[in-house]
Amino acid sequence: MxxxxxxxxxxxxxxxxASCYWWMGNWRGRGDLADLVLKSRRVLEESGFREGMRLGILMPNCPMVLALSIACWSLGGAVAPxxxxxxxxxxxxxxSILDLHGVAYVEDRPEIGEALSRAGMPSAPCGLEGPLRPFTGRGASELDDPDTAVVFSTSGTTGLPxxxxISHGNILNNVTSSIEHVEFLRPGEVMLNALPNFHTLGxxxxxxLPLVGDIAQAILPSFVPADSALSAINAAKVTGIVAVPTMLSMLMGAVLRxxxxxxxxxxxxxxGDKLNVDMDRRCQELLGAPILEGYGLTECSPVVSINPSYDSRRLGTVGTMIRGYEHQIRDLEGNLLDDAxxxxxxxxxxxxxxxxxxxxVNTAARFKDGxxxxxxxxxxxDGYITVLDRATDIIIVGGFNVYPQEVEMALMExxxxxxxxAVGESNxxxxxxxxxxxxxxxGQEASPRPDNRLRQGEAGAFQGAPKGGHPKGAAPVQHRQGEPQSA
Structure with missing residues (x-):
């Protein structure tokens, strides 16, 4: 493999x-990324990073996320964005669950390093384009399979993380099959890299995928503010956008303004989320192209299916499966049903x-006989998938998974x-x-204006407080006397 x-x-x-990535107004070559990888590898080696270990990454989208990933892989380890x-x-x-060797965090957030230090976790500040500062890691209580490339974190049904x-083979199969499947994923294109790197889609x-497919990419730390993202799209001559519906709505809103x-x-x-088909027409009018809708899950690295081209797409579906998948349709008890x-x-x-x-425990609940x-x-x-409902309790806000247990634990703090x-409400x-x-x-009383700590969810050391109003995707906290209704 x-x-x-x-x-x-x-x-x-x-x-x-050859052009590799656009960053802060300038194009960088593949050799520039290779240089970042080499320098990062040296620091990691000196920290004690070895095969089977994991490095946590707490950074926005930037060249160093790519460089640290490749450097860790070259030493037989994995990354955990x-x-x-x-x-x-x-x-x-x-x-605590990931059993990390250490954490690389963005250098302009010293409070992250301070909080990690108080928790006994080795960490190192890192510039967005390097360098990773020297540090001494803790190793790992148990070495992992060296074939693991990335570990993504979610919440379990118990509320615990x-x-x-995801293995090297998982990612390579997924990105190469996606490139084969979608006619636009080819050398010469410039893809926007603006979705959060702690989600597998981003x-x-x-x-x-752009690195494997010889496709250039324009890296943005975030897609907000949308006006800045639009300027960067034109400055970098972006030809392809990978997004979730909320991101597209924000970009279109910025154009209208x-x-x-x-x-x-x-x-x-x-x-990431079910698409309103009316958005397709508005995207073509305001952003220059209609939408190819797809579907995936973290466990699938992530792409399962996508509409392969504009000529063959079927609006309202998430397209056809990429190469390599077998599928079954079952009822809620796991009994096999007819494919139709x-x-x-x-x-x-x-x-x-x-x-x-x-x-x-979670593995046994979701994985059965392969x-x-x-x-x-x-x-x-006819091979085209329509997603009708979700059998799990995940709440999807604008394409991003929100786990009720995480919200509930944050509020309990x-x-x-x-x-x-916590429940999902249509919007x-x-x-x-x-x-x-x-x-x-x-002895506690509810005020007409909820405490800001409730609106934020958790006033933790790593979370910046929003300035006024509710955070995007959040509804007001409602107070109840007596027992809360069951989720």
Missing amino acids: DRLERVLKGKLEDSPG MNARSGAEALLRTI KAVP YSVSGI GGERPEGVSFIISG SEGVLWLKGPSITRGYFRDP WFDTGDVVRIQ HPAVSQAV SMTGQVVKAFVVLKE
Whole structure:
């Protein structure tokens, strides 16, 4: 089985002058990325990083996310991109499960390093284009399979974090099959890399796929503010956008407010959430191209299916499966149904993880005899998949997974809260928003204006407080007397 660093090493060294990524207004060559990889590898080696270890990454999209990944792979280890805005308590729980050698964090957030130090986790500040500062890591209590490339963190049904280890073979199969499947994914294109790297759609499809496919990429730390993203799209001559529906809505809103219209976009891929088909027409009018909708899951590295071209696409579907998947349709009890039936989609194939990281309970619940339970209810007609419902309790806000258990645990950190329940509520813009119900401790009273700590979810050391109003995708916290309703 080939490995990512071997595939990428040849590409970076064979054409060092070829355009690789656009960053902060300038193009960098493949040789520049190779240089960042070499320097990062030296620091990691000196820190004690070895085969089977994992490095946590708490950084926005930037060249160093790619460089640190390749450097860790070249030493036989893996990376674990994490969300710095998930709150201190939730993040430290995740870190404890991942058994990290250390954490690389963005150098302009010293409070992250201070909090990690208090928790006993070695860490090192890192510039967005390097360098990674020297540090001494802790090793690992147990060495992992060296074939693991990335570990993504989510929440389990118990509310405790679970982690999804994705192998080199998983990613290579997924990105090469996606490149074969979609006619626009070819050398000469310029893809936008603006989705969060702690989600597999952003990390694998926006970041790794272009490197493997000899496609240039324009890296943005974030897609907000949308006006700046539009300017960058034109400055870098972006031809392809990978996005979630909320991101597309924000970009179109910025155009309507007078922002720059994209000049060279020829394709838009949307995933992560059910798409409002009316958005397709508006995207073509305002952003320059209609939408190719796809579908995937973290456990599948992530792409399962996508509409392959504008000529063959079927609006309202998530397209056809990429190469390598077998599928079954089952009922909610796991009984096999006819392929024409509506039911839960089960998958088997080389893109799918073998199970959850050191978590036999969650693995046994979702993986049976080599088959993976997606938890999604679908209908398949002529090979085209329509996602009808979700059998799990995940709330999807604008294409991003929100786990009710994480929200509930964050609310329970508030000193006035006794119990909490989070549910999804329909929303015309984001698909769903999070709505929370709390029971206050005895002697506590609800005010007409909820405490800002409740609106944020968690006033952790890693989370910046929003300035006024509710965070995007959040609904007001509602107070209840007595027991909260069951989720």
